Amino acid sequence: MLSSGPMTRVLVLGGTGDARRLAALATHAGLDVVSSLAGRTRDPLLPEGDVRIGGFGGVEGLAAYLADERVDLLVDATHPYADEISAHAADAADRVGVPRLRLDRQAWEAVEGDRWTRVAGAHEAAAVLPRLGRRAFLAMGRQELGAFAGLDAMWCLARMIEPPDADAARPHNLEIVYDRGPFTEADECALLLDRAIDVLVTRNSGGDETYAKIAAARALGIAVVMIERPAQVPGEVVRTPEGALAWLLDRAGVRSSRD
Numbered sequence: 001m002l003s004s005g006p007m008t009r010v011l012v013l014g015g016t017g018d019a020r021r022l023a024a025l026a027t028h029a030g031l032d033v034v035s036s037l038a039g040r041t042r043d044p045l046l047p048e049g050d051v052r053i054g055g056f057g058g059v060e061g062l063a064a065y066l067a068d069e070r071v072d073l074l075v076d077a078t079h080p081y082a083d084e085i086s087a088h089a090a091d092a093a094d095r096v097g098v099p100r101l102r103l104d105r106q107a108w109e110a111v112e113g114d115r116w117t118r119v120a121g122a123h124e125a126a127a128v129l130p131r132l133g134r135r136a137f138l139a140m141g142r143q144e145l146g147a148f149a150g151l152d153a154m155w156c157l158a159r160m161i162e163p164p165d166a167d168a169a170r171p172h173n174l175e176i177v178y179d180r181g182p183f184t185e186a187d188e189c190a191l192l193l194d195r196a197i198d199v200l201v202t203r204n205s206g207g208d209e210t211y212a213k214i215a216a217a218r219a220l221g222i223a224v225v226m227i228e229r230p231a232q233v234p235g236e237v238v239r240t241p242e243g244a245l246a247w248l249l250d251r252a253g254v255r256s257s258r259d
């Protein structure tokens with residue numbers, strides 16, 4: 001626990017498991033934490049501490065929030081593919097002079113036995129898929145399904161927490177399973193075998209939480225189309241919630257000794 005001075009107010013831009021872990025660590029360490037969620041899922045896993053939900057209204061809105069709420073420190077712990085909010089966070093923090101840290105899991109690297117085809121985005125993934133298989137597991141968010149809508153000759157599986165919008169574009173031959181992880185390698189092997197999947201499409205989310213599908217594909221010799229991460233915003237980066245907590249405590253110590 002911090003021993004003296006006013007509580008340091010921290011905004012964690014979240015929506016990830018690492019953001020939830022950081023919120024818990026920082027709250028227990030005596031920091032005043034607010035986590036922000038975009039509001040995409042109806043029944044999100046809520047972090048410890050205060051939570052606000054919904055967009056800020058672009059860079060302007062986030063800068064105004066940081067100033068109005070007297071935020072001392074900002075941690076952008078959003079998903080590596082959530083590049084818009086990360087860019088907004090960098091601009092808004094610069095604008096109002098709030099120190100910002102990026103918490104970003106290390107990307108996965110291919111190891112022996114992996115059969116990865118690396119692509120830059122979902123549309124490129126859809127373009128290479130028919131060369132690699134006929135039954136694809138599209139392991140990504142429901143917003144991404146539209147890119148695969150033209151794959152009429154393929155059978156596709158998707159897994160998500162909530163149904164996509166009824167009028168959202170999607171592949172013609174699609175089965176959706178509704179489930180929320182974590183999944184073990186055995187779970188993933190069972191799913192891949194049960195649906196006779198011969199190609200997996202995934203983003204390089206990094207970390208352990210969603211790695212089981214990669215390990216399962218390797219174990220079964222299944223091809224993987226790996227959608228590479230978008231360019232990251234420059235700035236200080238840590239790879240773990242513990243690393244982010246150390247940064248917060250360091251900054252909070254500096255701040256309270258100046259108060």
Ligand SMILES: NC(=O)c1ccc[n+]([C@@H]2O[C@H](COP(=O)([O-])OP(=O)(O)OC[C@H]3O[C@@H](n4cnc5c(N)ncnc54)[C@H](OP(=O)(O)O)[C@@H]3O)[C@@H](O)[C@H]2O)c1
Pocket residue numbers: 013014015016036037038040053054055056057058059061062077078079081082083084085086088141
């Ligand atoms: N992309 C993924 O694959 C993925 C996977 C797992 C979790 N998530 C989480 O889902 C959220 C949305 O992802 P996305 O790819 O749609 O984001 P995005 O494209 O980078 O952001 C689009 C807009 O959504 C709002 N937003 C995003 N994250 C927010 C947050 N944590 N708090 C408040 N507003 C937020 C912002 O609206 P305003 O401009 O109005 O402020 C932002 O401009 C993120 O928080 C991310 O951590 C994303």
